[in-house]
Amino acid sequence: MTMKASSRQADGVTIVDLSGRITLGEGSVVLRDTMRDLSAQGHKKILLNLVNVSYIDSSGVGELVSAFTSVRNAGGELKLLNLTQKVHDLLQITKLHKVFDIQDDEAVAIGAFDQ
C-alpha cells in the first residue's frame, strides 16, 4: 500500500492526514517531502494524523524523529494524533513515546499547541 499525505488547517494548526506504510523508500520519502513543503510554506504547528498508518519500520520511525526535530529547530511544534496500536508499540519500544506529544483526540490536540 502506497503512502499518501494530505493537509488541512484548523485554528492555525496544520493537520497532515497520513495513510499507508511509512517505510524505507516511498513512504519515508512522501513524509519527508511533505514536511519539507510545509516548512517552506512557514507552517510551524503540525499535527500528524496517523490513524490510517498501518505499518512503520525503523526508517519510518527515523522520519518521524526527523520531522519532530526539524519543526522544533524552526521554533515550531509537532504532535502525533491517533496512533494505531502497532505504531504506538514501536514508539514505546524505542522510548520515543516520551519524546513525542501523542494525542488521541483531534480537538484536544489542536488546543494543546502553544497559542
Place this chain on the structure above:
Amino acid sequence: MNATRVSYTLESTLASVNKAEQSAEEVAARSGFDTDECGRIALAVREATVNAVLHGNRCDPTKHVTVSFDSTPEALTMAVRDEGPGLNPATLPDPLAPENLLKESGRGIFLIRAFMDEVRFRILSPGTEVIMVKFVRGPDRGGSKEDNQ
C-alpha cells in the same frame, strides 16, 4: 507440522526488502504465529534485509542477499546473509541512550532484538549473517536473548 526450509537469493534492492518481508509474514502464518507475531517477525526480517542491502552490500548489484526460513513445530529460524565487509554488533550504539534518542537511524537491529527470542550474528568472509529465532510458544528457557558468535 514437518520441518521445512525455504531459501531465496535476492538482489541488493529495495524490492528484495519487500519480498523478504512478505515471505516472512507468509512463513510465520504457516508456522502458526498469530497476526501480531507475524507482523513482528516480518518487521524483524525486513530490518535485517534492509541492513544487508544498504549497509552490508551497499546496493552493489554484483552482491546478493540470502534469506532463509527454517520452520519446525518448535520454532521458526530465519537467516539473512549479505556479502559486505562484516558487521560487529558490539559496536552499535544504544538507540535508547539519551544522546541517540533523536537520531534518525540506528534502530533496526534494536527492533530485531526486541521482537525475536534469539538473535545471533555470524561474521563470514565476506559478509554477515544474522540468525533470528522465534519460538512457536515463546522461549522455553531463560537467560540472554542474544548470543554473538
